[in-house]
Amino acid sequence: VGSMVAQNEVVQGGTRAILTLADGKVVDLEKTKGGIVEKQSATNIFNQGGNLVYKDSLVQAVEKAVFNKVTVPRGGEFSITLSDGTIVYLNSESELRYPVNFVGRDRRVYLSGEAYFDVTQNKEHPFIVEMKNSVVRVLGTSFDVRAYADEDEVLTTLVQGVVRFSAGKESVVLEPGKQAILDKLGQIETREVDTYLYTAWKEGVFAFKRQRLEEIMKVVARWYDVNIFWENVSQKEVTFTGKMKRYDDFSKVMEMLEMTGNTEFVVRENNIFIREK
Numbered sequence: 014v015g016s017m018v019a020q021n022e023v024v025q026g027g028t029r030a031i032l033t034l035a036d037g038k039v040v041d042l043e044k045t046k047g048g049i050v051e052k053q054s055a056t057n058i059f060n061q062g063g064n065l066v067y068k069d070s071l072v073q074a075v076e077k078a079v080f081n082k083v084t085v086p087r088g089g090e091f092s093i094t095l096s097d098g099t100i101v102y103l104n105s106e107s108e109l110r111y112p113v114n115f116v117g118r119d120r121r122v123y124l125s126g127e128a129y130f131d132v133t134q135n136k137e138h139p140f141i142v143e144m145k146n147s148v149v150r151v152l153g154t155s156f157d158v159r160a161y162a163d164e165d166e167v168l169t170t171l172v173q174g175v176v177r178f179s180a181g182k183e184s185v186v187l188e189p190g191k192q193a194i195l196d197k198l199g200q201i202e203t204r205e206v207d208t209y210l211y212t213a214w215k216e217g218v219f220a221f222k223r224q225r226l227e228e229i230m231k232v233v234a235r236w237y238d239v240n241i242f243w244e245n246v247s248q249k250e251v252t253f254t255g256k257m258k259r260y261d262d263f264s265k266v267m268e269m270l271e272m273t274g275n276t277e278f279v280v281r282e283n284n285i286f287i288r289e290k
Contacts, residue, residue, distance in 0.1 A: 023237050023263040024088070024237070026087075026088040026238070026259065027088070028042075028063030028089065028090060029085070029086060029089040030043070030084060030085045031086075032051075032058075032081060032082070033083075033084065035113070038051075045060050056069055063092060064091075064093070065083060065091065066094040067094060067096040068096075069114065077116065078115070078116040079113045080111065080112055081111060081113055082110045082111075083103060083109050084108045085106065085107050085108070086238075087106045087236075087238040088236060088238035090104055090105060090215075096112075096114050096115060097115055099133045101129070102131075103126070103127075103128050104126060104235070105238075106126050106161065107124070107125065108125045108126055109123070110124075118138065119138055119140070119141050120135070120138050120140045121143065122140075123144075124142050124158060125144065126159075127157070127159040127160070129156070129212055129215045130154075130156055130158070132154050132155070134152065142158055144167055146181070146195075147169075148178070148179050149179075151174065151176050152174065154171065154173055155173050156170060156172055156174070156176055157211050158170075165196065165197040167180070167195040168192060169187065169192065169193045170191075170206060171187040171189050171191055171208070172189060175187070175188065178195075180195045180201060181199050183201045185203050187203065190206065191204070191205055192211065207222065210222055217259045218258060219233070219236075219256065219257045219258075220255075221255060223252045223253075225250060225251070226248055226250070226273075226276065226287070227249035227250075229253060230287070233266060236259060238283065239283045240284045240285065242286045243287050243288075244286050244288035245289045248287050251273055251274060275289050276289070277289065277290045
Protein backbone atom coordinates (compact mmCIF):
# COMPACT_ATOMS: atom_id res chain seq x y z
CA VAL A 14 0.00 0.00 0.00
CA GLY A 15 1.36 3.42 -0.88
CA SER A 16 1.81 5.65 2.13
CA MET A 17 -0.79 8.16 0.81
CA VAL A 18 -3.58 5.57 0.95
CA ALA A 19 -2.58 4.32 4.37
CA GLN A 20 -2.53 7.84 5.83
CA ASN A 21 -6.30 7.92 5.87
CA GLU A 22 -6.27 5.34 8.67
CA VAL A 23 -5.12 7.92 11.25
CA VAL A 24 -7.90 10.02 12.72
CA GLN A 25 -7.46 13.01 15.01
CA GLY A 26 -8.98 12.98 18.48
CA GLY A 27 -12.38 14.29 19.51
CA THR A 28 -14.60 14.85 22.53
CA ARG A 29 -15.01 11.42 24.05
CA ALA A 30 -14.96 10.10 27.58
CA ILE A 31 -16.46 7.54 29.93
CA LEU A 32 -18.24 8.55 33.15
CA THR A 33 -18.19 6.04 36.02
CA LEU A 34 -20.75 6.74 38.75
CA ALA A 35 -20.30 5.94 42.43
CA ASP A 36 -22.41 2.80 42.11
CA GLY A 37 -20.24 1.49 39.29
CA LYS A 38 -22.63 2.41 36.47
CA VAL A 39 -20.77 3.39 33.30
CA VAL A 40 -21.98 6.07 30.85
CA ASP A 41 -20.43 6.64 27.41
CA LEU A 42 -20.43 10.45 27.11
CA GLU A 43 -19.95 10.38 23.35
CA LYS A 44 -23.39 8.78 22.99
CA THR A 45 -25.33 10.91 25.50
CA LYS A 46 -24.98 14.46 24.25
CA GLY A 47 -27.50 16.99 25.55
CA GLY A 48 -29.78 16.74 28.54
CA ILE A 49 -29.47 15.18 31.96
CA VAL A 50 -27.16 12.17 32.06
CA GLU A 51 -27.86 11.22 35.65
CA LYS A 52 -29.25 12.56 38.92
CA GLN A 53 -27.22 11.89 42.05
CA SER A 54 -28.71 12.93 45.40
CA ALA A 55 -29.44 16.62 44.87
CA THR A 56 -27.19 17.04 41.87
CA ASN A 57 -28.09 16.92 38.19
CA ILE A 58 -25.37 15.95 35.73
CA PHE A 59 -25.72 17.45 32.24
CA ASN A 60 -23.68 16.56 29.17
CA GLN A 61 -23.39 19.68 27.03
CA GLY A 62 -21.43 18.36 24.03
CA GLY A 63 -17.95 17.78 25.37
CA ASN A 64 -18.55 19.41 28.76
CA LEU A 65 -20.01 17.54 31.72
CA VAL A 66 -21.75 19.92 34.14
CA TYR A 67 -22.68 19.26 37.78
CA LYS A 68 -25.54 21.46 39.07
CA ASP A 69 -27.03 21.36 42.56
CA SER A 70 -30.82 21.41 42.41
CA LEU A 71 -31.15 22.30 46.10
CA VAL A 72 -28.92 23.30 48.96
CA GLN A 73 -28.56 20.59 51.54
CA ALA A 74 -25.96 19.31 53.93
CA VAL A 75 -24.32 16.33 52.28
CA GLU A 76 -22.61 14.20 54.89
CA LYS A 77 -20.40 12.02 52.76
CA ALA A 78 -18.62 12.66 49.48
CA VAL A 79 -19.85 10.52 46.58
CA PHE A 80 -17.21 10.11 43.86
CA ASN A 81 -17.57 10.01 40.09
CA LYS A 82 -14.78 9.37 37.61
CA VAL A 83 -14.31 10.62 34.06
CA THR A 84 -11.89 8.65 31.88
CA VAL A 85 -10.71 10.13 28.59
CA PRO A 86 -9.14 7.61 26.17
CA ARG A 87 -6.23 8.15 23.81
CA GLY A 88 -7.58 10.32 20.99
CA GLY A 89 -10.03 12.12 23.27
CA GLU A 90 -10.55 15.28 25.30
CA PHE A 91 -13.38 16.39 27.57
CA SER A 92 -14.19 19.05 30.12
CA ILE A 93 -16.05 18.91 33.42
CA THR A 94 -17.70 21.72 35.37
CA LEU A 95 -17.59 20.61 38.99
CA SER A 96 -20.31 21.45 41.52
CA ASP A 97 -18.34 24.50 42.78
CA GLY A 98 -18.07 25.93 39.25
CA THR A 99 -14.43 24.91 38.77
CA ILE A 100 -13.79 23.88 35.15
CA VAL A 101 -11.41 21.00 34.42
CA TYR A 102 -10.22 20.36 30.85
CA LEU A 103 -9.01 16.76 30.53
CA ASN A 104 -6.47 15.85 27.88
CA SER A 105 -6.09 12.49 26.08
CA GLU A 106 -5.44 9.37 28.14
CA SER A 107 -6.38 11.04 31.42
CA GLU A 108 -8.64 10.32 34.34
CA LEU A 109 -10.21 12.52 37.03
CA ARG A 110 -11.91 11.26 40.19
CA TYR A 111 -13.95 13.92 41.97
CA PRO A 112 -16.87 14.28 44.40
CA VAL A 113 -20.34 14.98 43.03
CA ASN A 114 -20.60 17.56 45.85
CA PHE A 115 -17.62 18.86 47.81
CA VAL A 116 -17.90 17.95 51.48
CA GLY A 117 -15.76 19.15 54.35
CA ARG A 118 -12.86 21.57 54.56
CA ASP A 119 -11.16 21.10 51.20
CA ARG A 120 -12.16 20.44 47.62
CA ARG A 121 -10.07 17.42 46.66
CA VAL A 122 -9.81 15.67 43.28
CA TYR A 123 -7.55 12.89 41.97
CA LEU A 124 -5.81 13.08 38.60
CA SER A 125 -3.86 10.77 36.36
CA GLY A 126 -2.75 12.16 32.99
CA GLU A 127 -3.08 15.86 32.09
CA ALA A 128 -5.65 18.48 32.98
CA TYR A 129 -6.02 22.26 32.92
CA PHE A 130 -7.86 23.63 35.97
CA ASP A 131 -9.77 26.90 36.15
CA VAL A 132 -10.54 26.96 39.87
CA THR A 133 -13.39 28.90 41.47
CA GLN A 134 -12.01 31.02 44.29
CA ASN A 135 -12.97 30.03 47.83
CA LYS A 136 -10.39 30.76 50.53
CA GLU A 137 -12.27 28.74 53.18
CA HIS A 138 -12.15 25.62 51.04
CA PRO A 139 -8.78 25.14 49.34
CA PHE A 140 -8.80 23.18 46.07
CA ILE A 141 -6.42 20.21 46.06
CA VAL A 142 -5.31 18.03 43.15
CA GLU A 143 -3.72 14.72 44.11
CA MET A 144 -1.54 12.78 41.71
CA LYS A 145 0.23 9.45 42.27
CA ASN A 146 3.02 10.91 44.40
CA SER A 147 2.46 14.67 44.48
CA VAL A 148 -0.15 17.26 45.41
CA VAL A 149 -1.12 20.75 44.20
CA ARG A 150 -2.89 23.10 46.65
CA VAL A 151 -4.79 26.07 45.31
CA LEU A 152 -6.69 29.14 46.45
CA GLY A 153 -8.22 30.29 43.14
CA THR A 154 -6.26 30.05 39.97
CA SER A 155 -5.58 28.58 36.52
CA PHE A 156 -2.91 25.95 36.02
CA ASP A 157 -1.95 22.83 34.07
CA VAL A 158 -0.89 19.56 35.66
CA ARG A 159 0.72 16.80 33.67
CA ALA A 160 1.21 13.48 35.50
CA TYR A 161 1.13 10.63 33.00
CA ALA A 162 1.93 7.17 34.34
CA ASP A 163 4.33 6.50 31.44
CA GLU A 164 6.37 9.70 31.93
CA ASP A 165 9.20 10.21 34.42
CA GLU A 166 8.32 13.79 35.31
CA VAL A 167 5.27 15.50 36.80
CA LEU A 168 4.84 19.09 35.55
CA THR A 169 2.72 21.80 37.16
CA THR A 170 2.49 25.04 35.17
CA LEU A 171 0.87 28.12 36.72
CA VAL A 172 -0.96 30.60 34.50
CA GLN A 173 -2.49 32.83 37.18
CA GLY A 174 -3.01 32.85 40.95
CA VAL A 175 -0.90 30.90 43.43
CA VAL A 176 -0.40 27.18 43.98
CA ARG A 177 1.72 25.07 46.28
CA PHE A 178 3.16 21.93 44.71
CA SER A 179 4.36 19.20 47.09
CA ALA A 180 5.84 15.75 46.84
CA GLY A 181 6.94 13.88 49.97
CA LYS A 182 8.67 16.37 52.25
CA GLU A 183 9.49 18.84 49.48
CA SER A 184 7.22 21.67 48.40
CA VAL A 185 7.38 24.90 46.37
CA VAL A 186 5.04 27.85 45.95
CA LEU A 187 4.58 28.86 42.32
CA GLU A 188 3.91 32.30 40.88
CA PRO A 189 2.37 32.87 37.42
CA GLY A 190 4.73 31.89 34.62
CA LYS A 191 6.54 29.35 36.77
CA GLN A 192 6.60 25.58 36.40
CA ALA A 193 7.44 22.92 38.98
CA ILE A 194 9.09 19.72 37.77
CA LEU A 195 9.07 16.60 39.94
CA ASP A 196 11.66 14.11 38.68
CA LYS A 197 11.66 10.35 39.18
CA LEU A 198 13.97 10.69 42.18
CA GLY A 199 11.31 12.76 43.95
CA GLN A 200 13.15 16.09 43.65
CA ILE A 201 11.37 19.31 42.70
CA GLU A 202 12.85 22.04 40.52
CA THR A 203 11.18 25.23 39.37
CA ARG A 204 11.76 27.19 36.18
CA GLU A 205 10.25 30.08 34.29
CA VAL A 206 8.35 28.98 31.18
CA ASP A 207 6.13 30.28 28.42
CA THR A 208 2.86 28.92 29.86
CA TYR A 209 1.25 28.90 26.41
CA LEU A 210 3.44 25.97 25.38
CA TYR A 211 1.96 23.90 28.22
CA THR A 212 -1.68 24.99 27.94
CA ALA A 213 -2.24 25.48 24.19
CA TRP A 214 -3.71 21.96 23.93
CA LYS A 215 -6.94 23.10 25.55
CA GLU A 216 -7.33 25.72 22.80
CA GLY A 217 -6.92 23.00 20.18
CA VAL A 218 -3.27 23.75 19.39
CA PHE A 219 0.02 21.88 19.71
CA ALA A 220 2.72 24.47 20.47
CA PHE A 221 6.40 23.54 20.63
CA LYS A 222 9.57 25.54 21.16
CA ARG A 223 12.88 23.81 20.49
CA GLN A 224 11.22 20.58 21.63
CA ARG A 225 12.83 17.20 20.99
CA LEU A 226 10.97 15.06 18.45
CA GLU A 227 10.77 12.19 20.98
CA GLU A 228 8.75 14.40 23.37
CA ILE A 229 6.61 15.78 20.54
CA MET A 230 5.70 12.32 19.29
CA LYS A 231 4.54 11.26 22.78
CA VAL A 232 2.06 14.13 22.71
CA VAL A 233 1.00 13.49 19.12
CA ALA A 234 0.62 9.73 19.67
CA ARG A 235 -1.83 10.28 22.53
CA TRP A 236 -4.06 12.55 20.47
CA TYR A 237 -4.07 10.56 17.23
CA ASP A 238 -3.88 7.22 19.07
CA VAL A 239 -0.96 5.91 17.02
CA ASN A 240 2.09 3.74 17.78
CA ILE A 241 5.53 5.22 17.20
CA PHE A 242 8.54 3.22 15.95
CA TRP A 243 12.00 4.83 15.71
CA GLU A 244 13.89 3.29 12.79
CA ASN A 245 16.73 5.78 13.38
CA VAL A 246 17.11 6.59 17.06
CA SER A 247 19.08 9.73 16.15
CA GLN A 248 15.79 11.29 14.99
CA LYS A 249 14.61 11.51 18.61
CA GLU A 250 17.06 14.38 19.09
CA VAL A 251 15.77 16.53 16.20
CA THR A 252 14.18 19.69 17.62
CA PHE A 253 11.15 21.55 16.33
CA THR A 254 9.57 24.96 16.94
CA GLY A 255 6.08 25.72 15.69
CA LYS A 256 2.32 25.48 16.13
CA MET A 257 -0.15 22.96 14.69
CA LYS A 258 -3.92 22.60 15.00
CA ARG A 259 -4.94 19.53 17.00
CA TYR A 260 -8.00 19.01 14.80
CA ASP A 261 -5.96 18.96 11.60
CA ASP A 262 -5.32 15.85 9.58
CA PHE A 263 -2.36 13.82 10.75
CA SER A 264 -0.76 14.27 7.33
CA LYS A 265 -0.57 18.06 8.01
CA VAL A 266 1.23 17.46 11.29
CA MET A 267 3.72 15.20 9.52
CA GLU A 268 4.31 17.74 6.76
CA MET A 269 5.18 20.38 9.36
CA LEU A 270 7.48 18.06 11.27
CA GLU A 271 9.19 16.92 8.06
CA MET A 272 10.02 20.55 7.27
CA THR A 273 12.50 20.58 10.15
CA GLY A 274 15.16 18.72 8.25
CA ASN A 275 15.97 15.15 7.40
CA THR A 276 13.10 13.35 9.11
CA GLU A 277 10.72 11.07 7.22
CA PHE A 278 7.47 9.57 8.51
CA VAL A 279 6.03 6.37 7.06
CA VAL A 280 2.44 5.55 8.02
CA ARG A 281 1.11 2.00 8.01
CA GLU A 282 -2.41 1.90 9.42
CA ASN A 283 -1.99 3.46 12.86
CA ASN A 284 1.74 2.74 13.10
CA ILE A 285 4.19 5.55 12.44
CA PHE A 286 7.75 4.69 11.46
CA ILE A 287 10.24 7.53 11.88
CA ARG A 288 13.51 7.48 9.99
CA GLU A 289 16.13 9.61 8.33
CA LYS A 290 15.39 10.77 4.79
